[in-house]
C-alpha cells in the first residue's frame with residue numbers, strides 16, 4: 001500500500017497525542033503567483049497538511065464560498081496543469097504534504113498516467129476525488145500507486161457499517177469523514193449524529209480519520225478533534241485569505257501539546 005509524507009505527519013502527531021489540522025485552499029484564488037505565499041502562511045500558522053483545491057466549473061460538493069473561489073481562479077484561466085507546473089517550481093520550499101482535491105474531469109483532460117507522473121514530480125502526496133466512488137477508483141489508482149500518491153477516500157454520514165469497513169480496507173493516508181449532509185461551508189454547530197458517526201468510523205478504521213465540512217471556529221475544531229485524528233477546514237480559510245485576513249488563520253487551529261517531539 002502506498003506510503004507517503006502524510007503517514008509521517010500522523011505518526012509524529014500520534015507520538016504527542018496531537019490532532020492534525022488540515023487546511024483546504026483553492027489554488028489560483030488571488031492568482032497563481034500567490035500560491036507560494038499562501039502555502040507559507042498556512043505552514044507558519046501551524047497547518048499540518050495542505051489540501052489544494054483545483055478550480056472546476058461544476059463543483060457539485062461545494063458551497064458558495066468555494067464556488068466563488070473557483071470562479072475567481074477560472075477567470076484567470078488557471079488549470080490543473082498550470083497548478084502542477086507552479087507546484088513543481090515551489091515544491092522544494094514546501095514542508096507540509098500536499099493533497100490535491102479535484103473532480104475527475106480536469107484529470108481526464110490530462111490523462112491518468114500523465115497526471116500521476118506530473119503530480120509526483122510536483123511533490124504531491126495525496127489526492128481526494130469526491131466524484132469517484134470506491135467502485136470506480138481502480139482505473140486511476142493503479143497510476144497513482146505507481147507514483148506513490150495516496151488516494152484519500154471520503155466517508156459520509158450515510159455510510160453504514162459495512163460501507164465504512166469497505167472504505168477502510170486498503171484506505172491510504174487518512175479517511176475523510178464528511179460531518180454533514182450537504183455542501184462545504186461554515187456551520188454553527190454539529191448534531192449528535194455527527195459525533196456518534198465519527199465514533200463508529202473510528203472504531204472500525206485502522207487508518208487516521210479526519211473530519212471536515214462546516215468547521216468555522218477553533219471550538220468546533222477542538223470538539224471534532226476529540227472524536228477523530230484531525231480536522232479539515234476549507235471555506236473559513238478561503239474566506240480569510242480572500243479578505244486578506246491571513247493573520248486570523250492561526251486562531252482557527254487548536255494548540256498542539258508542548259510534549260517533546
Ligand SMILES: O=P(O)(O)OC[C@@H](O)[C@@H](O)c1c[nH]c2ccccc12
Pocket residue numbers: 024051053061062066101130183184185186212213214215232233234235236
Ligand atoms: O469548506 P468546509 O466546510 O470547511 O469543508 C472542507 C472542504 O472545503 C474541503 O475539504 C473540500 C472542498 N471541496 C470539497 C469537495 C469534496 C470534499 C471536500 C472538499
